Amino acid sequence: MSNDWPLYEVFIRSxxxxxxxxxxxxxxxxxxxxxxxxxxxxxxxxxxxxxxxxRSADIIASDPLEADSLFEPARDKVYRHPTFYTxxxxxxxx
Amino acid sequence: xxxxxxxxxxxxxxxxxxxxxxxxxxxxxxxLLRLGDxxxxxxxxxxxxxxxxxxxxxxxxxxxxxxxxxxxxxLLLTYAGEIEGxxxxxxxxxxxxxxxxxxxxxxxxQPNGDFGRTIVRQYLLDAWQLELYEALQTxxxxxxxxxxxxxxxxxxxxxxxxxxxxxxxxxGTAESRRRVVEALEDLWRFTDELFVADEVDERLARAGIAPxxxxxxxxxxxxxxxxxREATLERPAxxxxxxxxxxxxxxxxxxxxxxxxxxxQRTYPGAHW
Numbered sequence: 374m375s376n377d378w379p380l381y382e383v384f385i386r387s388x389x390x391x392x393x394x395x396x397x398x399x400x401x402x403x404x405x406x407x408x409x410x411x412x413x414x415x416x417x418x419x420x421x422x423x424x425x426x427x428r429s430a431d432i433i434a435s436d437p438l439e440a441d442s443l444f445e446p447a448r449d450k451v452y453r454h455p456t457f458y459t460x461x462x463x464x465x466x467x
Numbered sequence: 468x469x470x471x472x473x474x475x476x477x478x479x480x481x482x483x484x485x486x487x488x489x490x491x492x493x494x495x496x497x498x499l500l501r502l503g504d505x506x507x508x509x510x511x512x513x514x515x516x517x518x519x520x521x522x523x524x525x526x527x528x529x530x531x532x533x534x535x536x537x538x539x540x541x542l543l544l545t546y547a548g549e550i551e552g553x554x555x556x557x558x559x560x561x562x563x564x565x566x567x568x569x570x571x572x573x574x575x576x577q578p579n580g581d582f583g584r585t586i587v588r589q590y591l592l593d594a595w596q597l598e599l600y601e602a603l604q605t606x607x608x609x610x611x612x613x614x615x616x617x618x619x620x621x622x623x624x625x626x627x628x629x630x631x632x633x634x635x636x637x638x639g640t641a642e643s644r645r646r647v648v649e650a651l652e653d654l655w656r657f658t659d660e661l662f663v664a665d666e667v668d669e670r671l672a673r674a675g676i677a678p679x680x681x682x683x684x685x686x687x688x689x690x691x692x693x694x695x696r697e698a699t700l701e702r703p704a705x706x707x708x709x710x711x712x713x714x715x716x717x718x719x720x721x722x723x724x725x726x727x728x729x730x731x732q733r734t735y736p737g738a739h740w
Binding site: 402 | 627635
C-alpha cells in the first residue's frame with residue numbers, strides 16, 4: 374500500500390531558534406497525513422518542536438554527475454575561508 | 468487558555484452535595500476502573516496492529532496511540548488501587564482480574580477487524596474521551612484533574628488522527644467507503660453505553676468529581692456529526708440495545724483478548740523485566 378503513496382521529505386526543528394534539518398523521508402497519501410506520519414515516525418523521542426514536509430518530487434536537486442564541475446573548483450580557493458586572513462589587532466569588531 | 472474559559476466551553480462539572488470522602492471511595496474506585504480499563508483495553512487492541520498495519524508509518528502511528536492509552540491506564544489504575552486501599556497496584560488490576568471484573572466500555576473491546584473498522588471504533592471513543600477529559604480537568608478531585616490534563620493533550624492528537632482517517636476512508640474509494648460504512652453501522656449500537664449514567668456516575672457528578680454524562684452527549688454528537696458530514700457518511704439510526712461493559716457484562720471478545728494480554732503474568736506470577 375505504501376508503495377502507492379508519494380514520498381515526502383521530512384525536516385524537523387529540534388528547538389526554537391534552530392533551523393529545520395532534514396531527518397528522512399516517508400510515504401503519505403496527502404500533506405496532512407505526511408505531517409502526522411512525520412510526527413509519529415520522527416518525533417517519538419522529543420526530537421522536535423516543528424515539522425516541515427515537502428513532496429520529494431518537488432525538490433530540485435543538483436546532478437551527482439556534475440559534482441566535479443560544481444564543487445571541485447572551490448577546493449583550491451582557501452582565501453574564501455575567513456581563517457585565511459590575519460586580522461590586525463586594531464580591528465575590534467569583526 | 469484559562470481555566471475559566473475551559474469551564475465555560477466544556478460540559479462543566481457542577482457540585483452540589485455533601486458526601487463524605489469515605490462514602491465516595493467505592494464509587495470513585497469503580498469510576499477510575501471504568502476509565503482506566505477503557506484506555507487499557509483500547510490500547511491493547513491497538514497494540515495488536517503492531518507488525519500488521521497497512522504501512523510502516525501507520526504501524527508506528529497506531530503504536531503511539533496505544534502507548535498513550537496504556538500510559539493513561541497506568542495512571543488511572545494506580546490511582547484506583549490507592550483509592551481501593553487493598554494493596555492492588557496497576558499490574559494487579561491489569562493482569563490479575565478476570566473479564567467480569569473489567570469495567571471498560573463494550574465498544575473498546577470490539578475486535579480490530581480491518582483498518583477502517585479500527586478507525587471507526589477509535590474515532591467514536593476519541594470523541595468521547597475528548598469531551599470527558601476536557602470536563603474532568605476541573606474535577607474537584609485534583610489527582611483525577613491532573614490526569615485529565617495530561618490525557619487531553621494526547622487525546623486531541625488521537626482524535627485528529629482518527630478523524631483524518633475517517634474522512635479519508637469515508638470520502639475515499641468505493642471500497643474504503645463500503646468498509647467504514649459497515650463498521651459504523653455495526654459499532655454504532657455500542658455508543659449508547661457511553662452516556663448511560665448509573666449510580667456511580669450520578670454520585671460522582673453530584674460530588675463535583677465527574678461531569679454528568681448527559682451533558683457530554685450533545686457535544687459528542689455534534690462533533691461526530693461534523694466529522695461524518697466531512698467524511699460524507701450518514702449517522703446510523705439509533706439502536707438502543709443496552710450494553711453493560713462498565714458493569715462487567717462483556718461481549719465474548721474481551722475474554723480472548725485478556726487471555727493473550729494476561730498470559731505472561733498468569734503463567735509466571737510476579738514476573739517483571
